[in-house]
Amino acid sequence: xxxxxxxxxxxxxxxxxxxxxxxxxxxxxxxxxxxxxxxxxxxxxxxxxxxxxxxxxxxxxxxxxxxxxxxxxxxxxxxxxxxxxxxxxxxxxxxxxxxxxxxxxxxxxxxxx
Amino acid sequence: xxxxxxxxxxxxxxxxxxxxxxxxxxxxxxxxxxxxxxxxxxxxxxxxxxxxxxxxxxxxxxxxxxxxxxxxxxxxxxxxxxxxxxxxxxxxxxxxxxxxxxxxxxxxxxxx
Numbered sequence: 001x002x003x004x005x006x007x008x009x010x011x012x013x014x015x016x017x018x019x020x021x022x023x024x025x026x027x028x029x030x031x032x033x034x035x036x037x038x039x040x041x042x043x044x045x046x047x048x049x050x051x052x053x054x055x056x057x058x059x060x061x062x063x064x065x066x067x068x069x070x071x072x073x074x075x076x077x078x079x080x081x082x083x084x085x086x087x088x089x090x091x092x093x094x095x096x097x098x099x100x101x102x103x104x105x106x107x108x109x110x111x112x113x
Numbered sequence: 114x115x116x117x118x119x120x121x122x123x124x125x126x127x128x129x130x131x132x133x134x135x136x137x138x139x140x141x142x143x144x145x146x147x148x149x150x151x152x153x154x155x156x157x158x159x160x161x162x163x164x165x166x167x168x169x170x171x172x173x174x175x176x177x178x179x180x181x182x183x184x185x186x187x188x189x190x191x192x193x194x195x196x197x198x199x200x201x202x203x204x205x206x207x208x209x210x211x212x213x214x215x216x217x218x219x220x221x222x223x224x225x
Contacts, residue, residue, distance in 0.1 A: 004156075031211065035215075040217070041217055041218075042202060042215035042216050042217045042218050043157075043202075043213075043215040044215070045212065048212075058212075090156055090157065092157075094211075096211075097211060099145045099162070099164045099206075100211075101147065101159040101162065102157075102159075102213060104156035104157045104158065105156055106155065106156045107155075107156050
């Protein structure tokens with residue numbers, strides 16, 4: 001099993017550009033998450049999904065959009081990139097319910113200049 | 114609201130020293146409790162967990178006990194190694210929506 005995969009690993013965007021961060025998992029997990037991690041900080045939840053076709057906002061959703069058309073994929077769209085979106089982005093997935101751990105991808109390091 | 118407090122880092126220790134990283138939380142009900150570790154340049158991975166009061170989670174020589182009365186989940190290891198250098202996150206999981214509550218993490222540096 002590959003677990004949770006993310007592409008790309010690194011990306012530099014100019015202000016105002018858009019891009020999609022890809023995330024896929026092969027563990028048949030219903031729950032998927034997008035986090036951002038700023039330097040020296042913990043994780044902030046951007047969006048999450050409890051199953052295909054269902055998404056909800058987390059703590060910091062502004063400037064981002066998501067979709068969940070399949071169980072496996074959960075892409076994150078950045079529209080009109082801003083320097084404040086410079087961060088490391090992590091995708092995670094988990095089984096449904098409490099007590100289950102979240103499995104994390106390796107992250108995408110995004111710089112907006 | 115729900116929150117977690119960890120001791121500030123960096124924590125610097127010599128190899129074979131005893132480690133304690135304190136974690137206290139505020140959460141509705143009785144959350145499951147997790148410790149995650151992030152090695153340099155990598156994503157997070159589960160280190161250990163405990164799902165009810167007095168449970169002890171353990172892995173790779175690390176231990177933490179779910180203390181309901183003090184709402185704490187302190188991480189301990191008897192003898193640390195250079196390879197334990199990483200950032201450690203204590204993360205309670207709310208039972209209402211299964212979200213993890215994240216603090217800033219504690220950076221651990223082990224010197225040979």
